[in-house]
Amino acid sequence: MTELSEPADVERTAVIGAGEMGRGIAAVQALAGREVVIQDLDTDQLDAALEHVEWSLGKSVEKGRLSEAEKEATLGRLSTADELADAVAGVDLVTEAIVEKQAVKESVFADLDEHAPDHAILASNTSGLNITRIAEATERPDRVLGTHWFNPPMLMELVEVVHTEHTDPAIADLAADFVEALGKTPIHCRKDVPSFVVNRCMRPYGEAAAWLVYYDEARKEAVDAAFEYDEEFPMGPFALADFTGGIQLRVDGEADHLADDRLLAYDTRVCPLLHELYEQGRYGRKAGAGYYEYDEEGQKAPV
Numbered sequence: 607m608t609e610l611s612e613p614a615d616v617e618r619t620a621v622i623g624a625g626e627m628g629r630g631i632a633a634v635q636a637l638a639g640r641e642v643v644i645q646d647l648d649t650d651q652l653d654a655a656l657e658h659v660e661w662s663l664g665k666s667v668e669k670g671r672l673s674e675a676e677k678e679a680t681l682g683r684l685s686t687a688d689e690l691a692d693a694v695a696g697v698d699l700v701t702e703a704i705v706e707k708q709a710v711k712e713s714v715f716a717d718l719d720e721h722a723p724d725h726a727i728l729a730s731n732t733s734g735l736n737i738t739r740i741a742e743a744t745e746r747p748d749r750v751l752g753t754h755w756f757n758p759p760m761l762m763e764l765v766e767v768v769h770t771e772h773t774d775p776a777i778a779d780l781a782a783d784f785v786e787a788l789g790k791t792p793i794h795c796r797k798d799v800p801s802f803v804v805n806r807c808m809r810p811y812g813e814a815a816a817w818l819v820y821y822d823e824a825r826k827e828a829v830d831a832a833f834e835y836d837e838e839f840p841m842g843p844f845a846l847a848d849f850t851g852g853i854q855l856r857v858d859g860e861a862d863h864l865a866d867d868r869l870l871a872y873d874t875r876v877c878p879l880l881h882e883l884y885e886q887g888r889y890g891r892k893a894g895a896g897y898y899e900y901d902e903e904g905q906k907a908p909v
């Protein structure tokens with residue numbers, strides 16, 4: 607296949623990086639009938655990834671969500687490669703899920719560009735680095751975009767499809783349709799802003815919580831319990847950071863995020879929009895309006 611026009615055309619894929627995210631993304635793609643090659647610099651990670659996927663599919667069989675035959679067929683569609691060039695030969699789509707470092711990702715994308723077929727779409731699973739610059743490391747920036755999965759990929763439904771100014775809108779639509787064909791829900795992030803949408807909004811929770819504990823102003827157990835109270839959040843910021851490996855991701859990406867010249871003042875001070883709402887008396891649900899309108903019972907009015 608050299609022309610990609612619909613998700614079914616994406617038959618062969620590669621996942622670069624066999625860690626927490628890469629192995630899960632590979633499993634989801636193989637479950638959906640794609641031939642997937644996983645590549646990692648660390649061959650132990652490749653073995654661990656295959657073992658993990660087998661274990662995880664086994665759990666699905668135990669729970670009656672998958673038949674033994676489907677499990678075996680899925681495992682049969684997964685293979686590994688030590689070399690990037692071997693992994694991407696003949697693929698239609700590559701998903702990169704390696705370490706969260708801008709320069710390393712740019713260098714890997716230059717290699718992907720050299721070795722992947724010209725028609726292949728190149729997607730990064732970065733949590734928030736500059737995808738525009740990653741795209742500019744290739745000769746096909748129109749076919750580069752972000753597909754930002756959430757952890758664990760087998761269970762989490764949302765995938766942010768991040769466009770850069772170079773991304774061909776037809777390629778972004780195809781990537782979103784592909785994500786949907788995998789059983790996930792794509793959301794288009796039409797601007798490549800630091801941390802995209804979900805992490806951009808969630809990060810301040812984690813940061814504020816960390817400062818509270820750093821200054822001995824609250825216990826982490828209390829902060830987590832506060833978030834989990836009444837199940838408003840499935841887990842508090844500390845439990846979440848531990849679950850996602852957020853501490854490492856944050857430190858790995860920290861210098862890049864801080865050096866990102868797209869970082870705006872609103873990352874560090876109160877958004878002027880809040881001032882506007884305040885001046886209009888839109889204090890929130892109790893006042894009958896905030897970002898949304900509310901009825902007398904405090905129910906959000908239909909938009």
Ligand code: NAI
Nearest residue numbers: 623625626627646647648651703704705706732733757850
């Ligand atoms: P991880 O540390 O579990 O796995 C990364 C893997 O990449 C390792 O196996 C490592 O050996 C391999 N690797 C590093 N450099 C490589 C290279 N040049 N070529 C091939 N393999 C290489 O990391 P994780 O958590 O899977 O994160 C991967 C990416 O996904 C990062 O960009 C991260 O920001 C993003 N992400 C992580 C989430 C999470 O909750 N952990 C959620 C969403 C995105």
